[in-house]
Amino acid sequence: MKIPSPVKCVIFDMDGVIINSEEIHKKAYYETFNSLNVIVSDTLYKSFTGSSTSNAFQRLIAHFNLDEDPEKLVLDKRERYLGFFENDPNLQLVYGAKEIIQYLHAKGITLVLASSSAMVNIDRVFNRFHLQQYFTAKISGADLIASKPHPEIFNKAVILSNFKKENCIVIEDSDNGIKAANDAQIFVFGYANKLSEGQTLENANLVIDNFNALKEFV
Incomplete structure (x- = not known):
């Protein structure tokens, strides 16, 4: 083209x-993953890059067969991201x-x-x-x-x-x-x-x- x-x-x-x-998104994601007691590999995490948070959590739930509401996880991750965003002067x-x-x-x-x-x-x-x-x-x-x-x-x-x-x-x-x-x-x-x-x-x-x-x- x-x-x-x-x-x-x-x-x-x-x-x-x-x-x-990307780094504060990663921190927010992994804090959320840890709250679910799942271990997300680098390969799986990298496959989420560029996707919406909702899509990422839908895939996570399917991958680990979790009984979770993806939209609640989106809100959880978003709140964690906000904390990093507002408190990181180096961003x-x-x-x-x-x-x-x-x-x-x-x-x-x-x-x-x-x-x-x-x-x-x-x-x-x-x-x-x-x-x-x-x-x-x-x-x-x-x-x-x-x-x-x-x-x-x-x-x-x-x-x-x-x-x-x-x-x-x-x-x-x-x-x-x-x-x-x-x-x-x-x-x-x-x-x-x-x-x-x-x-x-x-x-x-x-x-x-x-x-x-x-x-x-x-």
């Missing part, structure tokens, strides 16, 4: 692309993320957020780091029928952009997110974040490890 020309819309994932929140945006967002916005390119995080967590990030003004739309996978790697979230992002898929690109750091973009038939950059564990990015159309590289294409 060729990179769109011109690029009129950039669709961003959030965790691991805009904010380095930062991904290096160069805000600068590329400002650069794209200044060029008149439409920006859409398509994250598996709950909208309450998206809003916390956007408010804390003052990102609201740059984005035309925000989509939470938690509000959709299907979770990444299903393409629903990116199909919706394209609709909200008011552009054709041929003029959109996606930036993702997870294999589940990249598969969702592939299946939506949207050009996808894999962002190689060293903190995003166990992601190959092998099905991305192009892989970058810094956001300045995007300026060559957009």
Whole structure:
């Protein structure tokens, strides 16, 4: 697939692309796993990356044959995440993320957020780091029928952009997110974040490890 020309819309994932929140998500997940007395392997945990929390817990319950309500586990994990989010002064945006967002916005390119995080967590990030003004739309996978790697979230992002898929690109750091973009038939950059564990990015159309590289294409 060729990179769109011109690029009129950039669709961003959030965790691991805009904010380095993967570590506090992992802490919140593992505290919840421990409360259930289950041992989650690295391989199983890495397979959750990019999926919604609800989808992750549904899979966990099926894997361990647990008699638990997945939505109660979602709320439990969300509360633990909030504690880490509010009490970690070192939580930062991904290096160069805000600068590329400002650069794209200044060029008149439409920006859409398509994250598996709950909208309450998206809003916390956007408010804390003052990102609201740059984005035309925000989509939470938690509000959709299907979770990444299903393409629903990116199909919706394209609709909200008011552009054709041929003029959109996606930036993702997870294999589940990249598969969702592939299946939506949207050009996808894999962002190689060293903190995003166990992601190959092998099905991305192009892989970058810094956001300045995007300026060559957009």
